[in-house]
Amino acid sequence: MPSARLCLPAATALLLLCALRALLASNGTSVLTELLEEAGISPLHQLTGIGSHPELQATSHPAEIQSAEDETGAQGHGIAGFEMVKWQWVHVQGPYLIAVWILVASLAKILFHLSSKVTTVVPESCLLIFLGLGLGGIVLAAAKKPEYQLDPDTFFLFLLPPIVLDSGYFMPSRLFFDNFGAILMYAVIGTLWNSFTTGTALWAVKLAGLMDPKVEADLLDFLLFGSLISAVDPVAVIAVFEEVHVNETLFIIVFGESLLNDAVTVVLYKVFNSFAGIGSENIQALDYVKGVGSIFVVSLGGTAVGIVFAFVLALISRFTKRVRIIEPLFVFLIVYLAHLTAEMVSLSSILAVTFCGLCCKKYVEANISQKSRTTVKYTMKTLASSSETIIFMLLGISAVDTSKWTWDTGLVLFTLLFTFAFRAIGVILQSWILNHFRLVPLDRIDQVVMTYGGLRGAVAFALVILLNEQTIKAKDYFVATTITVIFFTVIIQGLTIKPLVKWLKVKRSDHHKPTLNEELHERAFDHILAAVEDIVGHHGYHYWRDKWEHFDKKYLSQLLMRKSAYRIKDDIWDVYQKLNVRDAISFADQGGHMSSGKFTFASMPSRTSFSETSVTNLLRESGSAVCLDLQVIDTVRSGRDREDTVMHHVLRENLYKPRRRYQGNYSRHFIAQGEQERQEREVFQRNMRSRLESFKSTKHNVYSSKIKCRHKKEHKCQKRRNAEGTNGQVPNDKLQRNVSWHDTVPVFVEADSEDEEKDTATKVKEQEDDEGITFMARAANENLQERKFSGNFEYPQSPRIIPPSPTSAEKELPWKGDQGDLPACVSSETNKIVPIDLQYAWKQSTSSLESLVSPPGSDAVFQPRTSNFMLEERTSSAALPVPRHPIHFQFPCTAGEKSTDEDTMELIEQQELQPLMSAEGDSPSVGLVSTRWPAPFHRPSYVSALRSLVTSTQYNIKQPEKSGNIQTNL
Amino acid sequence: MGSRASSLLREEEIEEIKKETGFSHSQITRLYSRFTSLDKGENGTLCREDFQRIPELAINPLGDRIINAFFPESEDQVNFRGFMRTLAHFRPIEDSDKSKDPLVPEPLNSRNNKLLFAFRLYDLDKDDKISREELLQVLRMMVGVNISEEQLGSIADRTIQEADQNGDLTISFTEFQKVLEKVDVEQKMSIRFLH
Numbered sequence A: 001m002p003s004a005r006l007c008l009p010a011a012t013a014l015l016l017l018c019a020l021r022a023l024l025a026s027n028g029t030s031v032l033t034e035l036l037e038e039a040g041i042s043p044l045h046q047l048t049g050i051g052s053h054p055e056l057q058a059t060s061h062p063a064e065i066q067s068a069e070d071e072t073g074a075q076g077h078g079i080a081g082f083e084m085v086k087w088q089w090v091h092v093q094g095p096y097l098i099a100v101w102i103l104v105a106s107l108a109k110i111l112f113h114l115s116s117k118v119t120t121v122v123p124e125s126c127l128l129i130f131l132g133l134g135l136g137g138i139v140l141a142a143a144k145k146p147e148y149q150l151d152p153d154t155f156f157l158f159l160l161p162p163i164v165l166d167s168g169y170f171m172p173s174r175l176f177f178d179n180f181g182a183i184l185m186y187a188v189i190g191t192l193w194n195s196f197t198t199g200t201a202l203w204a205v206k207l208a209g210l211m212d213p214k215v216e217a218d219l220l221d222f223l224l225f226g227s228l229i230s231a232v233d234p235v236a237v238i239a240v241f242e243e244v245h246v247n248e249t250l251f252i253i254v255f256g257e258s259l260l261n262d263a264v265t266v267v268l269y270k271v272f273n274s275f276a277g278i279g280s281e282n283i284q285a286l287d288y289v290k291g292v293g294s295i296f297v298v299s300l301g302g303t304a305v306g307i308v309f310a311f312v313l314a315l316i317s318r319f320t321k322r323v324r325i326i327e328p329l330f331v332f333l334i335v336y337l338a339h340l341t342a343e344m345v346s347l348s349s350i351l352a353v354t355f356c357g358l359c360c361k362k363y364v365e366a367n368i369s370q371k372s373r374t375t376v377k378y379t380m381k382t383l384a385s386s387s388e389t390i391i392f393m394l395l396g397i398s399a400v401d402t403s404k405w406t407w408d409t410g411l412v413l414f415t416l417l418f419t420f421a422f423r424a425i426g427v428i429l430q431s432w433i434l435n436h437f438r439l440v441p442l443d444r445i446d447q448v449v450m451t452y453g454g455l456r457g458a459v460a461f462a463l464v465i466l467l468n469e470q471t472i473k474a475k476d477y478f479v480a481t482t483i484t485v486i487f488f489t490v491i492i493q494g495l496t497i498k499p500l501v502k503w504l505k506v507k508r509s510d511h512h513k514p515t516l517n518e519e520l521h522e523r524a525f526d527h528i529l530a531a532v533e534d535i536v537g538h539h540g541y542h543y544w545r546d547k548w549e550h551f552d553k554k555y556l557s558q559l560l561m562r563k564s565a566y567r568i569k570d571d572i573w574d575v576y577q578k579l580n581v582r583d584a585i586s587f588a589d590q591g592g593h594m595s596s597g598k599f600t601f602a603s604m605p606s607r608t609s610f611s612e613t614s615v616t617n618l619l620r621e622s623g624s625a626v627c628l629d630l631q632v633i634d635t636v637r638s639g640r641d642r643e644d645t646v647m648h649h650v651l652r653e654n655l656y657k658p659r660r661r662y663q664g665n666y667s668r669h670f671i672a673q674g675e676q677e678r679q680e681r682e683v684f685q686r687n688m689r690s691r692l693e694s695f696k697s698t699k700h701n702v703y704s705s706k707i708k709c710r711h712k713k714e715h716k717c718q719k720r721r722n723a724e725g726t727n728g729q730v731p732n733d734k735l736q737r738n739v740s741w742h743d744t745v746p747v748f749v750e751a752d753s754e755d756e757e758k759d760t761a762t763k764v765k766e767q768e769d770d771e772g773i774t775f776m777a778r779a780a781n782e783n784l785q786e787r788k789f790s791g792n793f794e795y796p797q798s799p800r801i802i803p804p805s806p807t808s809a810e811k812e813l814p815w816k817g818d819q820g821d822l823p824a825c826v827s828s829e830t831n832k833i834v835p836i837d838l839q840y841a842w843k844q845s846t847s848s849l850e851s852l853v854s855p856p857g858s859d860a861v862f863q864p865r866t867s868n869f870m871l872e873e874r875t876s877s878a879a880l881p882v883p884r885h886p887i888h889f890q891f892p893c894t895a896g897e898k899s900t901d902e903d904t905m906e907l908i909e910q911q912e913l914q915p916l917m918s919a920e921g922d923s924p925s926v927g928l929v930s931t932r933w934p935a936p937f938h939r940p941s942y943v944s945a946l947r948s949l950v951t952s953t954q955y956n957i958k959q960p961e962k963s964g965n966i967q968t969n970l
Numbered sequence B: 001m002g003s004r005a006s007s008l009l010r011e012e013e014i015e016e017i018k019k020e021t022g023f024s025h026s027q028i029t030r031l032y033s034r035f036t037s038l039d040k041g042e043n044g045t046l047c048r049e050d051f052q053r054i055p056e057l058a059i060n061p062l063g064d065r066i067i068n069a070f071f072p073e074s075e076d077q078v079n080f081r082g083f084m085r086t087l088a089h090f091r092p093i094e095d096s097d098k099s100k101d102p103l104v105p106e107p108l109n110s111r112n113n114k115l116l117f118a119f120r121l122y123d124l125d126k127d128d129k130i131s132r133e134e135l136l137q138v139l140r141m142m143v144g145v146n147i148s149e150e151q152l153g154s155i156a157d158r159t160i161q162e163a164d165q166n167g168d169l170t171i172s173f174t175e176f177q178k179v180l181e182k183v184d185v186e187q188k189m190s191i192r193f194l195h
Helices: A007-027 A030-048 A054-080 A089-114 A116-121 A124-143 A152-169 A173-178 A180-207 A219-229 A234-244 A248-278 A285-317 A324-344 A349-367 A370-400 A409-435 A444-452 A458-465 A475-504 A516-536 A541-560 A563-568 A571-589 A601-610 A615-620 A642-670 A675-695 A699-727 A732-742 A746-752 A755-759 A761-785 A787-794 A806-812 A821-844 A858-879 A881-889 A902-921 A923-931 A940-952 A959-969 B002-008 B011-021 B025-038 B048-052 B055-059 B063-070 B080-090 B111-122 B132-142 B149-163 B173-179
Strands: none
Touching: A089 A116, A089 A124, A089 A370, A116 A124, A124 A234, A124 A370, A124 A475, A152 A234, A152 A248, A152 A324, A152 A349, A152 A370, A152 A458, A173 A180, A173 A248, A173 A349, A180 A219, A180 A248, A180 A409, A219 A248, A219 A409, A219 A458, A219 A475, A234 A248, A234 A370, A234 A458, A234 A475, A248 A285, A248 A349, A248 A444, A248 A458, A285 A324, A285 A349, A285 A541, A324 A349, A324 A370, A349 A541, A370 A458, A370 A475, A409 A444, A409 A475, A444 A475, A458 A475, A516 A541, A516 B025, A516 B055, A516 B063, A516 B080, A516 B111, A516 B132, A516 B149, A516 B173, A541 B055, A571 B149, B011 B025, B011 B080, B025 B080, B048 B055, B048 B063, B055 B063, B063 B080, B063 B111, B080 B111, B111 B132, B111 B173, B132 B149, B149 B173
């Protein structure tokens, strides 16, 4: 950063100093005042003196500060001995100014968005340029010397990469590759065409004498200028197009072109620049060949660098499961390294970053945790957004510097005309060619928008600033012209493109959320098309895409994704999860009152366990916002979505509440659940409860957490078993099949058996143990008082409680009515588990439990519970008739809830009993399960903990724990 | 090859196919040569085995369903016209296809016919409804082994819920159309046939 004489930090410093002085003067602290006099006074003088002797100040400033510093040092020794406060402006100057600049730009953004009217009409980029112009003007007026211009090095090394990464990473890859041919054509042929035609046409104008004769430039200079002025700029295009919302195809073509043409632009620029350096008379034929060759080298090389780094990044992200916290760092570091590497070997760094982002995304996203994904996303957006802001502002400021300008109306006008005209011609010609090959032709309107969307931006400016004045004598003219073209395209075209798009009735992108049907059927379409291409024998796009996907699935994904992620990777499933998250959000927005019946919350558990949130995270964190990350909702459109941010906050605010409210709304999740999904639901409830736990102290909460605890235990066992199973190479699904109907967690097993979990198993489990135990101790006392309530669990063991009085239960149930279904559901689930464990327990005659547990009568077990449950159901459905019915509709146990007739009852019982009966008969399977109890389970501490629990909490020790004991006794 | 194929195909036949399917003359002859190369029995018709011999089709999860779509009901053979009629569904919609008067039946490559083709892939029992079971079958084919039955089931449920409007827990063709109305079916169900 250049030396400081910027008004804003200056003003800030001035204010600060004044305040300090006033304060010090009143206090009369002599040392400090003196210090300030010595150190602070010179900048103060200087700042205040800017108006009077700007020239002098400008030149003498650094020296002055330096001397002031020296003085301070010397006098400090002599007088004060020790300095409490030291003025060190020079020390912090650089970063300080940068920070202040960013702050100014960000504050400006706030200002712009105060009025929504302004921002809907005027693109932000325009506003920023105007702001830059204003600030530049002030700086110029204050310092009489332009400062803080867009420095090409800063631009290429720091400002550009975030923007390109953002666009590459969030590029809709399918769309991009669907239109890859067109994009490539416009980027390569189009840019070449534009460069050469613009360059030669300007040269012709010059020859015709329509230009100021002082513009000393030959054909090569004009070609150089043409090459830098003809490239469509990604920054400008994104900035404008993301606010226009044209249809995806159009957007991706213009946007993809702007990204990919970098290679061509940079190569042309370098080639012509070196040619101009050599001098046109010294160029040999070989140089031309080299020039052409370098286009391929630079572009393909840049792409290759990007892909290699993407591969490395994906591979690294596969092994970050224990260092989740630095996952985002890897993403940024490696991409940045790709950029620097490409820059170092003078390949196209934009291409490198674009392809690195594009290629790594799929694998990285699958590997890193949900939180890291969010972090990456927001960091990327923040960086890109601030870079963009700074670029446009600096562009504005740079334009004020008239010393670098030399205006020539002829040159400016003709450049404007030619850039526009030749782009139009190029687009029309290329579209005409492309339409022979495209499935959906680009129509006239598309072509108009593409022509009009050819915005020039900071890349051109940076390139023109980099020109060497010695070899390019007309540099000043070119600078002026470039700035004018940039301003014209960004401001005039940026302002008018929205009305134009409206007026032309360009197909807009409809921002509808993906539906499962669309995803599913589109997948089917893809398969159909691939098959038809096979039948027709024409190896077209779909054929190759199919091949690639096959390859990716078979080798690449296996290599680059961690196993857990690979197994669950499926687009349809992803969409399903996204939809559920979306529902959760809309649910939250509606304050927990779902009107639509389309709430299949059942999958939430699998989603939470799917998201690579480690178990540790799940346990440690109370915030559920983590799991319901909004990212998934966002379609991949690049750009800094304001909507998105808004939604994110809505989410953060709202998710917390429904979590508490959920007790009343658990039943919502029962909708549309088949028999098979019970387990999933169970896991979900367990997860929800585990989070609820810390907030609750009422009876109900104890109850639910108690259950949670029990589930947790069981879950633990299950996990153990599972871990063992996978370790022992026992096929997971087999295991699942064996236990599925008498264990509530098989789905969780399936979902949860991430390798990471296995790895951290011991640790996590210990933690779980702790939690569970503490909690149990707490729960025990209250539970004893809750006879009726625990009767729900008790009756299988002690017949006297059969049948439990439903009315009393209802009386005691705090969630009766609104929250009725939670316990109902829980009990139905738990009872399903209980008997088996109990039977087992009975058989094993576990001594500690003997007095508490009686063997369950298989029929008696369910009858009362069911009726109880149904009564609860009825009351609850009476209390809240509308949402309950559909919700319970598909829940197998409650299928007949609204009917009181005996048949239905029996039917329900039958349903409930079926698996149990078979379980009893199916002893081998039980044995199989039990043999799978892993060795670690016998850990003495665990057992003893359980035992102590068992004895201290009486019958409150619930069956899963018993089963745990049993197992340990085996 | 092309000339030999066209010589086997009578001009009037080409004209008829052209009229029916909208393929151009050269496309028809090109496809006819493909047809004959697939026709190992050389009897002018294709049977299922002929299709199954295409290696890529064997690994296509929906391969069998698509092969079936080529065969009219309760028939094991498909002749060139039938072959072309099926392929015509995938012809991109051109401007000339749109400007038809309402009396003329929709061309085979109309949006509705494209959708109908996809719909029939699901609808195995031909009751004009996609039931949960039918959906599940297709799902099972399309997603890998990584997704459990439970998850598939919930996806299927959700899918039906999303599309189902009359509450019969199946997807009728109207519902199918409705749920895909925002999808660019014209593009996503078209391939480019070489001229």
